[in-house]
Amino acid sequence: MAADSSDISRRLVSLALPVIGLNVLNVLALTVDTIMIGHIPNSEVALTGLGFAVQILFLLMVAMIGLTVGTVALVARAHGARDPDAVNHTFAQSVQLTVLLSVVVAVAGNLLCEPILRLLGAGPESIGAGRDYLHILLTGVVFNYLNILLIAVMRGVGNTRLPFFVALLMNLLNAALNYGLILGNYGMPALGIQGAAIGTLVAQAFAVVMMAILIKRGRVPGLSLPMRLRAIDRVLAQRLVGIGTPAAMDMVVFNAGFLSIIGMLGHIDEIAVAAHGIGLRVQALAFVPGMSIGQATAAMVGNALGAKKTDEARATARSAMVLCAVIMTALGMIFIVGASPMLTLFDIQPGTPLAAYSITWIRLLGICMPLVSIYIALGGVFQGSGSTRIPLRINIIATVAQVPMSALLGFGIGLGALGVWAAFPMALAMKSVMGFSAYRKNRWLESEPGRRGASTPGSDRR
Numbered sequence: 001m002a003a004d005s006s007d008i009s010r011r012l013v014s015l016a017l018p019v020i021g022l023n024v025l026n027v028l029a030l031t032v033d034t035i036m037i038g039h040i041p042n043s044e045v046a047l048t049g050l051g052f053a054v055q056i057l058f059l060l061m062v063a064m065i066g067l068t069v070g071t072v073a074l075v076a077r078a079h080g081a082r083d084p085d086a087v088n089h090t091f092a093q094s095v096q097l098t099v100l101l102s103v104v105v106a107v108a109g110n111l112l113c114e115p116i117l118r119l120l121g122a123g124p125e126s127i128g129a130g131r132d133y134l135h136i137l138l139t140g141v142v143f144n145y146l147n148i149l150l151i152a153v154m155r156g157v158g159n160t161r162l163p164f165f166v167a168l169l170m171n172l173l174n175a176a177l178n179y180g181l182i183l184g185n186y187g188m189p190a191l192g193i194q195g196a197a198i199g200t201l202v203a204q205a206f207a208v209v210m211m212a213i214l215i216k217r218g219r220v221p222g223l224s225l226p227m228r229l230r231a232i233d234r235v236l237a238q239r240l241v242g243i244g245t246p247a248a249m250d251m252v253v254f255n256a257g258f259l260s261i262i263g264m265l266g267h268i269d270e271i272a273v274a275a276h277g278i279g280l281r282v283q284a285l286a287f288v289p290g291m292s293i294g295q296a297t298a299a300m301v302g303n304a305l306g307a308k309k310t311d312e313a314r315a316t317a318r319s320a321m322v323l324c325a326v327i328m329t330a331l332g333m334i335f336i337v338g339a340s341p342m343l344t345l346f347d348i349q350p351g352t353p354l355a356a357y358s359i360t361w362i363r364l365l366g367i368c369m370p371l372v373s374i375y376i377a378l379g380g381v382f383q384g385s386g387s388t389r390i391p392l393r394i395n396i397i398a399t400v401a402q403v404p405m406s407a408l409l410g411f412g413i414g415l416g417a418l419g420v421w422a423a424f425p426m427a428l429a430m431k432s433v434m435g436f437s438a439y440r441k442n443r444w445l446e447s448e449p450g451r452r453g454a455s456t457p458g459s460d461r462r
Contacts, residue, residue: 008300008312009319016289016296016323018160022151023292025164025171027284029203030054032175033196034281036182038346042125044354046193048270049129051277052122053113055262056134059255060109063101064145066248067094068152070240073386075156076302084222091153091223093233094240098149102142109138120259121266121273129193136197143204150211155299159220166210174203246388250395257399257427264410264420272417275357282342283365286331290324290373294380301384310445313385317439320377328373335366357417364421372428375435382435387444394434402427 037046071094078086113134117127137144151163176186177199184190191198215225265272297320304312339362340350348355375394382390402423409419438444 005315005319008315009323012293012296012300012316012319012323015155015158015160015300016293018164019155019292019295020289022160022164022167023288023295024285025167027281027288029171029174029200031281031285033178033182033200034278035345035347036178037193037196038348040182040190040192043347044271044274045125046129047277048126048274049122049131050133050193050196051273051280052117052120052126052262053130053133054277054280055120055255055259056109056113056116056130057137059116059252059259060105060138060141061145062248062251062255063105064098064148065251066244066246067097067101067240068148068244069247069383069388070242070244071149072152072156072298073243073302073384073388074236074239075153076299076384077306077386079157079222080303080306082307087157087222088224089233090236091225092230093236094149094153095146095225096230096232097237097240098145099142102145105145106138106141109141110135113138120263121270123270126270126273132194133197136194137201140201140205143201143208146208147204147211150208150215153223154211154220155295156302157220157223158299158303159223160296162214162219163211166207166214169210170203170207173206174199177202243386243388246392247383250388250392253392253395253399257402257424260403261406261420261424264406265417268410268416268420269353269357271353272357275354275361275417276421278343278346278348278354278358279361279365282335282362283368286335286365286369287328287376289327289331290369290376293320293323293327294376294383296320297377297380298384301381302386305385305445313381313445317378317381320380321374324373324377325370328376329370332366332369335369336363339363339366360418361421364425368425368428371425372432375428375432378435378439381439382444385444390438390444391435394431394438397434398427398430401430 034047034050037043037050040046071090074090075087078084078090114127114131117130122130151167154160154163178196180186180188181191181195181199182193183195189195212225214220215223218224262273262276265276297316300316301313304310304316339359340355342362343350343355343358346358348358379391382388405423405426406420409415409422410417411419413419415422
């Protein structure tokens with residue numbers, strides 16, 4: 001029986017709305033930090049250090065993104081096939097793998113963050129600010145990673161409301177702590193950028209504890225979290241790696257493109273790096289609806305394919321593309337028209353170099369939004385089906401084109417920061433075209449998550 005397109009669209013919107021709210025809250029946490037840091041003495045140095053630090057955090061998160069994508073693909077399929085044992089086995093194993101990964105990232109990140117900051121072109125003061133922020137968040141990175149995993153698993157079983165309410169409480173706590181610790185309110189010490197990191201870390205730990213308690217008390221039907229350690233299921237781990245590695249490499253390539261931009265900007269003008277970070281804070285909010293639809297799409301496509309409903313998977317993909325295109329085009333127009341008023345949120349004085357750079361970058365990001373909307377929707381389709389190699393190939397091709405184009409426009413032709421940034425929308429347009437072509441070939445419908453010949457989740461339980 002053919003899938004009902006209107007029903008699919010309603011379900012997609014229903015699942016995506018709490019995800020949108022949750023992602024808005026997560027982005028707001030960093031945006032609030034940025035706004036508050038903009039009000040401290042020597043704020044330009046702190047904002048520049050924050051801009052470098054956030055890119056490094058994204059770079060170090062790639063393995064966790066891969067693990068999360070693999071987990072959601074397998075959990076969603078198992079949930080669609082109505083196999084709660086497989087769901088919970090995958091969940092328990094992923095929690096243990098997340099903790100192990102967090103230890104590796106904490107150690108390596110703390111050792112390498114300063115050399116990476118220097119490599120990116122940060123000056124001595126910016127290195128100090130970025131290092132102070134990174135050391136705190138990297139030391140407690142396990143809370144951030146577990147938070148990401150728990151939210152993703154709940155999304156895979158169709159529960160997006162509970163993570164939203166936990167995130168709401170987390171962000172209220174984050175804002176209160178940062179107001180005290182960044183600016184020295186409520187009798188707290190004024191720690192500046194270090195205060196932002198401490199407040200964020202405490203809020204993340206709170207969210208993890210809350211969600212673990214709610215799952216343990218049975219608030220998420222069909223999902224349980226055993227507290228005892230289990231032997232690592234090597235077959236399942238291989239399947240997670242098979243799905244997650246291309247997704248992780250996709251993030252490496254994506255972040256390499258962004259890091260190349262920051263590196264080029266750092267050699268042109270460090271103020272442009274600060275503007276880049278400000279633009280990304282605003283852009284992250286505007287990209288939230290599209291990215292959230294993509295995440296909800298991944299869960300619904302995985303559920304549909306697990307239940308052997310290919311027509312429903314196709315209908316979900318079509319609905320996602322339409323929703324993303326409409327919403328992101330409208331938001332892109334707001335970016336283009338309202339770039340200058342947006343800067344008042346960050347207390348940036350009009351007419352300054354920082355203001356000029358920020359307006360240019362925000363408007364270019366507005367142009368990007370309709371160009372990339374189709375690709376964002378299809379990214380959810382490919383991830384939900386486990387076809388993570390498709391977006392990796394697309395991203396490699398687009399980034400290989402973007403980096404030399406940024407260098408040519410910025411340095412060869414002499415357009416400076418504008419030229420470095422201008423190659424970004426060109427690369428995003430390429431991604432949408434290639435993504436739609438891959439979607440039409442229908443190979444994602446034939447994908448079996450994980451490696452060939454692998455057993456189903458939990459088949460190797462001990």
